[in-house]
Amino acid sequence: MIALASAVILLPFAAAFAGMLLGPRLTRLLRAGPGGPVPEPATVPGGGPTVPEPEWRAAAETAEHHPLRNGPALIACVPVAVATLLAAIVAFAVWRDPGARTGTLTMIPTGTVEIAVGLQVDGLAAVVGLMVCCVALAVQLYSIAYMSKDPRYSSYAAFISLFTAAMLLVVYAGDLLLLYVGWEVMGVCSYFLIGHHWEERADSRAAVKAFLVTRLGDVGFLLGIIVLGIGAGTFSVEGVLGRVAAMPDATVTAAALLLLAGVAGKSAQFPLHTWLPDAMAGPTPISALIHAATMVAAGVYVVARLYPVFLAAPAALAVLGLLAVVSMVGAALAALAQDDLKRVLAYSTISQLAVMAAGLAVGARSGAVLHLLAHGAFKALLFLAAGCVILAAGSNLLRDYGGLRQTMPITFWSMTVGLAALAGVPPASGWFSKDAIIGAAQHTALHGGELDPVAVALGAGRPAVHIPGAVAWIVYLGLVLTVALTAAYATRTWLMTFFGEPRGAYEAREAPALMSWTAAALAVPAALLGFFGLGAPELRPHVGAALLSLLLAAAGGAAAFLVWNKDPALDPARALGPARTLFARAFYVDELYAFAVVRPLRALAGRVAAFDTRGIDALVVGIARGTGRLSGPLRIPQNGNPQAYLTGLLAGVVVITAGVVIFL
Numbered sequence: 160m161i162a163l164a165s166a167v168i169l170l171p172f173a174a175a176f177a178g179m180l181l182g183p184r185l186t187r188l189l190r191a192g193p194g195g196p197v198p199e200p201a202t203v204p205g206g207g208p209t210v211p212e213p214e215w216r217a218a219a220e221t222a223e224h225h226p227l228r229n230g231p232a233l234i235a236c237v238p239v240a241v242a243t244l245l246a247a248i249v250a251f252a253v254w255r256d257p258g259a260r261t262g263t264l265t266m267i268p269t270g271t272v273e274i275a276v277g278l279q280v281d282g283l284a285a286v287v288g289l290m291v292c293c294v295a296l297a298v299q300l301y302s303i304a305y306m307s308k309d310p311r312y313s314s315y316a317a318f319i320s321l322f323t324a325a326m327l328l329v330v331y332a333g334d335l336l337l338l339y340v341g342w343e344v345m346g347v348c349s350y351f352l353i354g355h356h357w358e359e360r361a362d363s364r365a366a367v368k369a370f371l372v373t374r375l376g377d378v379g380f381l382l383g384i385i386v387l388g389i390g391a392g393t394f395s396v397e398g399v400l401g402r403v404a405a406m407p408d409a410t411v412t413a414a415a416l417l418l419l420a421g422v423a424g425k426s427a428q429f430p431l432h433t434w435l436p437d438a439m440a441g442p443t444p445i446s447a448l449i450h451a452a453t454m455v456a457a458g459v460y461v462v463a464r465l466y467p468v469f470l471a472a473p474a475a476l477a478v479l480g481l482l483a484v485v486s487m488v489g490a491a492l493a494a495l496a497q498d499d500l501k502r503v504l505a506y507s508t509i510s511q512l513a514v515m516a517a518g519l520a521v522g523a524r525s526g527a528v529l530h531l532l533a534h535g536a537f538k539a540l541l542f543l544a545a546g547c548v549i550l551a552a553g554s555n556l557l558r559d560y561g562g563l564r565q566t567m568p569i570t571f572w573s574m575t576v577g578l579a580a581l582a583g584v585p586p587a588s589g590w591f592s593k594d595a596i597i598g599a600a601q602h603t604a605l606h607g608g609e610l611d612p613v614a615v616a617l618g619a620g621r622p623a624v625h626i627p628g629a630v631a632w633i634v635y636l637g638l639v640l641t642v643a644l645t646a647a648y649a650t651r652t653w654l655m656t657f658f659g660e661p662r663g664a665y666e667a668r669e670a671p672a673l674m675s676w677t678a679a680a681l682a683v684p685a686a687l688l689g690f691f692g693l694g695a696p697e698l699r700p701h702v703g704a705a706l707l708s709l710l711l712a713a714a715g716g717a718a719a720f721l722v723w724n725k726d727p728a729l730d731p732a733r734a735l736g737p738a739r740t741l742f743a744r745a746f747y748v749d750e751l752y753a754f755a756v757v758r759p760l761r762a763l764a765g766r767v768a769a770f771d772t773r774g775i776d777a778l779v780v781g782i783a784r785g786t787g788r789l790s791g792p793l794r795i796p797q798n799g800n801p802q803a804y805l806t807g808l809l810a811g812v813v814v815i816t817a818g819v820v821i822f823l
Contacts, residue, residue, distance in 0.1 A: 164249055171239055243292035246288045247289055262333070264276045272392060297447075301678070343377065365437040369434040380424070383413075403471050419479060419482075427455055433745075435505050435508065443501065447546075450542060460531065473626050477630045480630050486513035488640055491640075500555055503557070515531055518595070525692070537577045540685050552667065562660055568669070579649075583712050591688075608627055655723070
């Protein structure tokens with residue numbers, strides 16, 4: 160089992176290494192096919208190719224039938240496909256025989272707490288690892304057509320493979336410091352992939368912003384790992400969870416709060432959420448990978464993996480719940496007012512990750528994990544389908560779409576399933592997972608903040624776990640409000656994209672089959688994944704919560720439809736009135752950070768640079784100039800003239816001889 164899990168990690172890593180080493184050479188060799196090199200598409204700020212260039216379309220269709228002309232496509236896809244098969248075997252074996260499997264390759268002595276290089280595979284790691292591999296494979300296949308004419312496709316595909324390997328290391332790691340290695344490698348990969356089109360200033364700035372903001376959270380994350388490992392006397396995940404009950408409450412609470420800093424950064428939760436919408440400047444398949452299977456999923460996964468630690472620190476759960484409410488409601492309102500399709504999906508990701516965090520805060524660990532898996536399926540589907548729409552319309556903006564359901568039937572039905580799962584429409588997967596979370600939140604609110612006993616059973620022997628009753632009610636109300644808002648912006652996106660009259664001057668057609676059918680394949684798990692949770696009592700629909708969420712979703716969707724139906728040529732977001740600007744700018748959090756953090760740091764940096772130039776540099780230059788001036792007279796005898804040297808020598812001999820004669 161551990162050997163198979165190791166192979167699942169190593170295969171994408173080997174693909175990344177081979178892609179970096181051999182990719183450029185294969186690209187040159189395999190592109191030299193019949194017809195010579197193909198043209199490269201222009202790009203729009205959202206990262207997608209502009210349309211409807213006939214030569215680009217022909218090239219994309221040719222690439223579909225001759226994928227080898229895309230360079231290292233086989234190097235990228237085959238190892239991930241094999242890793243997906245092995246991950247499925249691992250998940251099936253754990254399902255047949257539940258329990259954790261651990262294996263250690265070696266121990267690294269540090270003088271205090273040793274570091275174990277080993278893996279741990281349990282039910283959570285198995286299903287999340289399978290989800291990561293499936294989405295990564297879909298992204299690699301989709302990218303063959305989407306990025307086939309990109310001159311840096313080899314490095315792009317290699318970084319996707321490395322990104323996948325890093326996330327799998329986080330999922331399967333049996334040691335917290337080994338987990339942190341994968342955590343940081345993902346940060347580096349996200350920097351290079353978001354900034355893939357580094358010639359565009361928006362891309363490069365978004366990459367730097369994502370790197371810096373997530374690094375800020377990672378400082379706290381690393382400190383939390385150190386506090387937890389030293390307090391438990393081991394960095395082993397199994398060892399930490401086994402000793403958490405014996406650790407002082409202050410130590411556990413401090414470690415949990417520090418870990419939340421990294422979780423907020425990676426999973427784009429308030430107040431470290433601002434990097435994710437800007438990251439939409441990168442290529443669309445990368446958005447699908449980051450939003451569905453890697454990076455942002457890592458934070459929620461770590462909380463679920465270390466859940467007994469958080470159950471032992473109710474204050475951390477309360478903080479997590481409050482941050483989740485701010486993130487889910489604020490991001491849903493921002494998504495409702497966006498005009499950029501990818502930014503709608505980006506704010507949707509922030510909101511849905513907050514739903515998972517809220518579930519963890521109220522004890523719905525199983526519901527949060529199911530929503531993590533469902534979100535991986537339907538959000539990858541939505542981003543890949545959005546790439547097809549952007550290709551067809553040549554624009555990221557909703558106001559340029561309309562009437563695409565007839566000309567893009569595969570994308571229409573795929574995106575319909577994805578948006579239904581996002582909105583929580585039964586029987587799509589999102590309905591089951593949201594129902595489990597809302598049901599747990601309702602139980603916690605009605606019982607004065609006491610978490611569900613099923614969750615408490617994971618708490619390493621602690622008899623009961625409570626969060627403040629007011630926090631429980633805030634989380635519950637935030638969840639039900641988010642359900643209505645999610646249905647509203649999902650319906651708005653669906654109507655503006657596929658219904659009404661076309662609003663752009665373009666001739667729409669279905670995207671290449673490798674793109675459209677890859678997105679369509681993800682519609683199957685997005686629609687059916689929720690049924691796999693019916694075997695667990697806590698994941699079965701709760702009648703009260705299910706009816707309430709269905710009613711709220713219907714209300715939100717109906718409100719968006721009624722506003723749109725009055726004039727399909729206009730944006731339903733106009734009903735927001737003056738508040739639309741506030742929501743579209745995401746409550747001006749970026750501007751606040753620019754005023755409170757960025758400008759002061761730039762001013763300080765300017766003063767430091769001025770002091771360096773006028774002070775440090777001036778001192779060094781002044782010393783150099785003074786030394787030069789003092790050395791000037793000393794250089795006179797050493798002027799390089801042999802005659803002067805000979806004259807000086809003879810003069811010296813005469814003086815010495817005269818002195819000898821006179822004084823002796």
